Amino acid sequence: MTTNVSDFDVSEGAAHGFQVVRPDDFGLLLMDSNEAAVVNAIQRTPPDRFWDYLVGLKDAKDGLPKTYERLTVIYRSAGHQVP
Numbered sequence: 807m808t809t810n811v812s813d814f815d816v817s818e819g820a821a822h823g824f825q826v827v828r829p830d831d832f833g834l835l836l837m838d839s840n841e842a843a844v845v846n847a848i849q850r851t852p853p854d855r856f857w858d859y860l861v862g863l864k865d866a867k868d869g870l871p872k873t874y875e876r877l878t879v880i881y882r883s884a885g886h887q888v889p
Contacts, residue, residue, distance in 0.1 A: 809868045834876060841880065
């Protein structure tokens, strides 16, 4: 996982069994692999703390907008209101 994918040869990585991905894409891969675990984590986290976490993802220097959007959808589907 890197924000600087241009310095990595994707085909060389694949030849050694790994994938070069940006942090935002990695977040999506994690959610795709086990969305139930993400929902469980949301349900165990106080809503205000989780929302602060989401805003931090969106506002970070190298933000994670796709991860933020997907987590916001999951957050809402878990019954929480978006402030």
